[in-house]
Amino acid sequence: MLGQSSKTAVLLIACAAQFMVVLDVSIVNVALPEMRDSLHLSATGQQWIVNAYTLGFAGLLLLGGRLADLVGARRAFLSGLVLFTGASLAGGLATTGPLLIAARAIQGLGGAVLAPATLTLIMTTFTEPRERTRAMGAWSAVMAAGGAAGAVLGGVLTQYAGWRWVFFVNVPLGIVLLVAALARVTAAQAPGGGLHRLDLPGALTVTGGLTALTYAIIATESHGWTAPAVWLPAAVAVLLLAAFAAIEHRSAHPLVPLAVLRRRTLAVANASVLSLGAAMFAMWFLLSLYFQLVLHYSPVTAGLAFLPGCFSIIICAQVATRLIHRTGPRPLLIAGMTLSTAGFLWLSLLRPHGGYATGVVVPFMLCTLGMGLAMMPLTAAATAGARREEAGLASGLTNTSRQVGGALGLALLATIASHTTAAHGGASAAALTAGYDRAFLAAAVLTALAGVLALGLPGRQQTAA
Incomplete structure (x- = not known):
């Protein structure tokens, strides 16, 4: 049995690693114009800086999750961390667009091994239900906040240190985490049979x-x-x-026992994660463009504009952690998706000459409050009842749903925005805003769908049983 201090160390290490992985989904958004100019990228090349990471991440998450079960969470964690940190260094040193895109793809591969291992570490370290719920609440808050913090940190680093530091920032953090994991994460969370069973x-x-x-x-x-x-x-x-x-x-x-997919709670929770991820990933991307291309914010100002959302996600994730044992996941998810849907409907009324305080911050915070309220219950529902040897599989399925949903949502909503902008005459502020408005309306449909799907989750009494 691990002592409380050892458990706390494992939780801090797992949360910091998950923060780093999620951070890299959004940290490059604000830096894209600088990367484009520095490396002479085409519009397609600029898109692939984001997409190469998503492609590597989403494609290998299930395999990454299963590796944590078969070779042990510690070994998978260390391997993913080394790969992710090395690819971050290569991305910062890249001198051409193809080299940067290749480094981003390898980052995604490292993240696909690392991310499921962080949740597996938590699930195998914290076995008492209330203790596990608190740990997963912290993990969910850090994961959700990573998306918002990426935009803030990306803006600051791009303006004051240069775009390369959005990659270099991972290197010292990765080294510190590697040393800490070698010292504090034991091999007891592990082997489920070895690679010969893969x-x-x-x-x-x-x-x-x-x-x-x-x-x-x-x-x-x-x-x-x-x-x-x-x-x-x-x-x-x-x-x-x-x-x-x-x-x-x-x-x-x-790799994935089909009986697992027939569990109603897991299936419904992952469908909700898919829908929520589709809206959430696109929101950061579209608002970043609106701030810089329509409101003409600098990278730092655009990054700081995301701070209220970062705080609201953290606060609501902690509220959800305290309430879930009283309510079960279903009411929290429905309440969260109602808030997010209202926020996206409000964001669909953006104007080209509107102000941040009058037109953006309140609906943006409604979206992020709802996301913070929903993230931890969704993760808890998706991993509920998973046996020790299935912990990596359950977390891999959840992360896969989130990332595939994010890729789908970003592509779908970006396509809606670009087609609407083209129909309104091109790249003027009014045309761009019309595209973002239509995309946010589609995001509202996605979060409403996630709320409807949540009706299929068990109630409090069934969850307790």
């Missing part, structure tokens, strides 16, 4: 299928839905995922 055919097909699906989603940003660049990888994704289902049905040691 379902390689299943891993290859699901990784290939998710990667192809994510690629098809990303391709919609620059191609129509009927273009070969979209439907060919989509067709490959369907074939590979069908092959994955067939392999899992016959495998003695399946």
Whole structure:
């Protein structure tokens, strides 16, 4: 049994690593114009700085989660951390666009191993229900805040240190975490059978299928839905995922036991995570563009404009942690998605010459308050009842749903925004704002859908049982 101080150290290490992984989803958004100018990137190359990370991350999350079960959370954590930190250093040193995009893809691979391991560490360290709930509340708050903090930190680093520091900042943090993990994370959270039990055919097909699906989603940003660049990888994704289902049905040691997917709570929670992730990822991206291209904020000002959302997510995540044992996850999720839906509907009324205080901050905070209220209950519901040997699988499924949802939402809402902007005559402030308004209206539909899906979660008495 670990002492309380050792458990606290594990929690701090896991939360810091998860913060670093989530931070890199959003930290580059504010720095994209500087990267474009420095490396002479095309519009497509600029998009791939964001998309390469998402592609590597989403495609390998299930495999990363299963590795934590089979080789141990400690070994998976250390391996993912080394890969992520090394790729961050390579990204900061990149001298061409292709090198930077390759480094971002490797960052995504490292994150796909590291992120599930952080949640597995928590689930295997904190076994008492209330203790685990508090730990997962802290993890969820840090994860949610990472998206907001990325925009703030990215703006500050870009303006005062240069865009390369949005990558270099991970290096000292990664080294400190590596030393701390070697000293404080024991190998007791571990082995579930070793790599010889890894379902390689299943891993290859699901990784290939998710990667192809994510690629098809990303391709919609620059191609129509009927273009070969979209439907060919989509067709490959369907074939590979069908092959994955067939392999899992016959495998003695399946990567994802199909019985797990038939659990109502897990299925409903992951569907809600998918829908919420689609709205959440796109919100940071679209608001960052609105601040800089329409309101003409500097990188620092644009980053600081996200601070209220960062604080509200942290506060509401802690509120959810305190309430979940009294209410169960369902009421918190419904309340959170109601707040976020109201916020997105309000954001769909943005004006090209509106002010931050009068038109943005209140609806933005409604969105983030709702997200903070929902994130921890969703994670708790998605991992509820998972056995020790399934901890990495459950966390990998949750992270996969969030990342695939984010890729889908970003591609879909960015496409809606760009098509609406084009229909309004081009890149004027009014046309850009019209595009963002339409995209935020679509985000409201996504969060409303997440709230409806939450009705399928068990109530408080069923959760307690």
